[in-house]
Amino acid sequence: MLDPFARLGIPRGFAIDRKAAEKNHRELSRALHPDRYLGAAPAERNRALSEAADVNEAWRIVRDPIRRAEALFRLAGATVGETSEPKTAPSFLMEMMELRESLDEAKSRKDPSAVTRVSAEVDSKLATLEQRFAKLFSAERTADAHEAGAALGLLGELRFYARAKETIREIQEAFEDAGA
Amino acid sequence: MLLEIFDPTARPRPIGIDLGTTHSLVAAVRNERPEVLLDCNQEALVPSIVAYDGEEIIVGTPAKARAAIHPTTTIVSVKRFMGRGGDDPETRRMGPYEFVTPKDGEANVVRFRVGRDETVTPVEVSSEILLELKRRAEDEIGTVGGVVITVPAYFDDAQRQATKDAGRLAGLDVLRLLNEPTAAALAYGLDKKKNGTFAVYDLGGGTFDVTILLLDDGVFQVKSTGGDSALGGDDMDQAIAHFFATTLGWEETKMPPAFKRLLLDTARTAKHALTDAETFTVDLPTAAGETRAVAITRAHFEELIVGLLERTGKAAKRALRDAELAAKDLDGVILVGGSTRVPAVRAYVKKIFEQEPLVDLDPDQVVALGAAIQAEMLAGDQLEEQALLLDVIPLSLGIEVGGGVVDKILPRNTTIPTAARASYTTQEDKQTGFEIHVVQGERELAADCRSLARFTLRGIPPMAAGMAKLEVTLRVNADGLLDVEAKELTTGIEQTVSVKPTYGLDDEAVEKMLMDAIDFGEDDLLRRRLAEARVEGQRILRGTEKALAADAALLEEGERAGIDIAMANLRAAIEGTEPSRVTAAIESLDKATNPFAGRRMNRAIAQAVEGRKLDEIEKGV
DSSP: OOOHHHHHTOOSSSSOOHHHHHHHHHHHHHHHOGGGGTTSOHHHHHHHHHHHHHHHHHHHHHHSHHHHHHHHHHHTTOOOSTTTSOOOOHHHHHHHHHHHHHHHHHHHTTOHHHHHHHHHHHHHHHHHHHHHHHHHBOSSOBOOHHHHHHTTHHHHHHHHHHHHHHHHHHHHHHHHHHHO | OHHHHHOTTSOOEEEEEEOOSSEEEEEEEETTEEEEOOOTTOOOOEESEEEEETTEEEESHHHHHHHTTSTTTEEESGGGGTTOOTTOHHHHTSSSOOBOOOOTTSOSOOOEEOSSSOEEOHHHHHHHHHHHHHHHHHHHHSSEEEEEEEEOTTOOHHHHHHHHHHHHHTTOEEEEEEEHHHHHHHHHHHHHOOOEEEEEEEEOSSOEEEEEEEEETTEEEEEEEEEETTOSHHHHHHHHHHHHHHHTTOOGGGSOHHHHHHHHHHHHHHHHHTTTOSEEEEEEEOTTSOEEEEEEEHHHHHHHTHHHHHHHHHHHHHHHHHTTOOGGGOSEEEEESGGGGSHHHHHHHHHHHTSOOBOSSOTTTHHHHHHHHHHHHHHOSOOSOOOEEEOBOSSOEEEEOGGGBEEEEEOTTOBSSEEEEEEEOOSSTTOOOEEEEEEESSSSBGGGSEEEEEEEEOOOOOOOTTTOOEEEEEEEOTTSOEEEEEEEOTTOOOOOOOOOBSSSOOHHHHHHHHHHHHTOOHHHHHHHHHHHHHHHHHHHHHHHHHHHHHOGGGOOTTHHHHHHHHHHHHHHHHHSSOHHHHHHHHHHHHHHHHHHHHHHHHHHHHHHSTTOOHHHHHHHO
């Protein structure tokens, strides 16, 4: 399995130094990009291509919080995916529905300030979640399979809030377009 | 330079081609500077127009004159039809052509009727333009080597594939398809030697692209890209033509094709005139058959294109957001495309990016200049400086899953080359086939996205639902071209399926066109294969020599002797006349250098990530 953190030469953990990761990605690309191997023998060219693809995949995983979290759970030995993750807790289900409703309402009433309020709420939820992930998986100490398995439910929450953020952005864009 | 032209052993020279909607250009690096190659009349632009007149095929300026007289057999703006479906009703509204519906079993591509029994595809039309550019380059620089052809960043897989096919059909060795905005940035970047973040606003004849990219010590990294592959200066012409037609009492459906063409040409003239003039007046026939003077003011023209500009603004804002940047973070805005000459466009760009755009290089030439630089970097020896382009996929790639929903596997703006896997399972007991539908686009439903390929993975042994484990891999190479692979894992059956594009020509069809076009005899085919094998062999010899000179220290004892023998064999095979011998010699050299190549690669990785030891990295792989 690809360890995206090792591939980019950065410490394994949820909190990342984005600048450093980006810089390493760029330097690795500079060394491995297929353009650098156009005159090389076919085997070397193919190897460069797959290495470059791996480096890009690693960066795609590391830059996105959801994919990054999923990779950390996998590396800790937990199985990620709908069938293995715990069912959503009823209290969280309620919260999800309420948030969706307030967004729908703000959208139909064309109320940008209400959207901004929900957006701030989502941001703070995401920040709290990210702190929990950072604690679970840090460069100093990383969760074992048992600990990671017990925390799998957090992934669903992260996905939900990330999607909510997408929806908020779409609504805000629609407001902007209507205003312009 | 006559000697060089007629010297068959002269080293082939790489060229860059901007294959544009309204016109095309060819450029090459000469004396370490990129230069657009002119024709004997000192013209840089070749109008992208191909006229079919019986046996004769006319390209460029002479074809332009024909468009008004023979509008259905003179193909204008063919780029708009590249990679489009032959049954797409949208394409039928674009231009006064006679479209032929593809027969059963024929590739679903656009076909223009250009003679009683003759049809041509956009790939063939484009290849005629490429051939004309190739001839122009040969007159100027002698033998043409590899070529870099530019495409709009927003081109999808089918459109890219069609462009590459056109290159092959024209007998060109296509080194790379390069995104137009990236090419423009390359032309500016090497000129200015400046690090920073730039936006490229490219409004061409038929396409609009906006790209945000970062320049960092020779690496050009695309952060995000957006646009519209059916929006451009042609739409401005259409808007003016529509205004003229309504004023003159014409109904769109009742206009003869030749009049439509005349109207569009007049509209274009009006657009150009209004760059400097406040009003443009012209005499045109009314529907009733009289002649009347119609006028359009600059203010009215600007009103007509407001909606078009706003569409570009929306794409620009999204690109900035995707790059996580604000307009004020940009170090410069580069203008590309003839349509950016329109004063209203410049004013609008200044407004949305909150700064005066850069206009040092000719917006018509900047893309071709960048393509020439990239071609030289890939296959030439004239440039000291080695820049690297890190491009992205413009649209998300995904697989259709239950309920017609798209499972996005590669999100837009992913750096290429790239690969990603996704796992699926069967829905029904004893299901032995699994349909895989690959789509491109941002919408949630597959029906709203562009369908790229559809195929069925067969031969899955009957199992209970949910037991089979299907793994689909999407690979995108450095040209932005897609390759799909599907496997069933639990039974150990590995099936690799090569994708037949939904819109486009498969390899066989292109091969057949090649044969038809050049009327190959067996000897010709052999000669062509030999020439290709020789070019490849020479390329590899040069690469190996370079690697040996740079890293002799990485060689193990006795290794050099084996490599030297393999190189000598390859040289001898190139001197010979058997293409298969050249291929075999390349393979042997490949084997001989393999361990050495591995060591070089590992060291490159280690050096790229500072402070990490080689063994640590090997564990991570």
